[in-house]
Amino acid sequence: MTKKFNNTLKTTFLSLSILCAIPSYAQDPVEIAPLFEYPSAPQEIESINDKSNYLVDHFWDAMDFKSKKTVDQNALNDAFSVYSVPMRWADKTKTLASADRLIEKISKNPTLMIQFMKAAEEALYGPRAEAWIDEVYVKFLNAFIKNKKIPDSRKNKYRIQLASLEKTIIGSPVPEFKFTDRHGKDATYFPMTTPTILIFGNPSLTDWRLSRLRMESNTALSQAVEKGKVNVIYIVSSENPDWKNEISDYSDKWTVGYAPTIGESFDLRVMPSIYVIGADGKIILKNVTPENAINEVITQAK
DSSP: OOOOOOHHHHHHHHHHHHHHTOOOOOOSOOOOOOSSOOOOOOTTOOSHHHHHHHHHHHTTTTSOTTOOSOOOHHHHHHHHHHHHGGGGTSOHHHHHHHHHHHHHHHTTOHHHHHHHHHHHIIIIISTTOSSOOHHHHHHHHHHHHHOTTSOGGGTHHHHHHHHHHHHSOTTSBOOOEEEEETTSOEEEEOOOSSOEEEEEEOTTOHHHHHHHHHHHTOHHHHHHHHTTSOEEEEEEOSOOTTHHHHTTTSOTTSEEEEOTTGGGTSOOOSSSEEEEEOTTSBEEEESOOHHHHHHHHHHHHO
16 A cells, blocks of 8 residues: 655655665655654664564654644644554554553543544554554554543444454454355354355455455365365355345355345455454454465465
8 A cells, every 4th residue: 555755754754664674655745744753763773673662662752742732634644654664563562552652642632532543543444554453443442432522423433443343353253143145044154163264245346256266266275175174155245135146156165145234243344355264263364365365274274
């Protein structure tokens, strides 16, 4: 995914890219003044992990949290986006502790809390995010929803996000759900003792049709499914009265069904939304490509 930065922000992001050994995808710069001078890790800190730990610890040191004025939302969005970059290499405990400290600083200022919630959504959850970091985003969602100074009307969409994310954090048990199978019978999904690719989507989408053909023609996956070492489950996840016809030629080795309200229980930010479930019934990966899902279940099945 790409992001737009002004020259100052681009320089900062390039610095972070060098520190964290990632490429910069900035293009078409726009002029947005930064809220404050972003930190740089001391030169004596050498590893990417340690540099990232330093950056998440100190990113907001220069921001004036005591000011009662609103901040420029675009500048805050960019700042939060840069803040989120080292989260991918920092220790999880450092990242979560940094988020807790930030939330504590903004929680008494409802206006700033609302602005930071928008920035967190943009940087950690939305379609333009560099990376989805659910554990951090859930912290912001919980704090925002519980904040009594924020009008209830502003919390509705965030409640919906939290409901699906809390149930589908990587490492958590996959939720059970009911669906209609390809024969029109009621069925229930529950975790099995074999690695599973669980797919939610719309069978009429061209991208999925191509992905499905690659999956069905993947020899390693087909053999693993044939031997019962891997399960593949495809669920039509939106209203579609013609769904049975559209899945009529799907592999009979796959479990196929229909659950148009499944989005209330699962995080379906992309279509198709592909989960990998381990033999212990816990979520290993989610919202990944078919290729990544195949590689993971084949590894798990060995």
